[in-house]
Amino acid sequence: MSPFLGELLGTMILIMFGNGAMAGILLNKSKAQNSGWIVLSAGWSFGVMSGVFVSQATGSPDAHINPAVTVAAMVRGGLSIRMG
Secondary structure, three states, rough: OOOHHHHHHHHHHHHHHHHHHHHHHHHHOOOOOOHHHHHHHHHHHHHHHHHHHHHHHHOOOOOOOOOOHHHHHHOOOOOOOOOO
């Protein structure tokens, strides 16, 4: 797979877990409402870990978890563009 796809999927996983933890804390009538900073930190850290694993598994060896960094590396020539 391509490094860009790996970065895109890793970033998606990171944002889903992190924003899910934030939504659970802030939304009314949720089981995690007002649970505090430890739940938020755990959600974001699990998101980062999962994002790195997904990113590396789908073709990004560096796992920046930022597609903009990968595109910049491709433009600069430090990363080969291979599709499929």
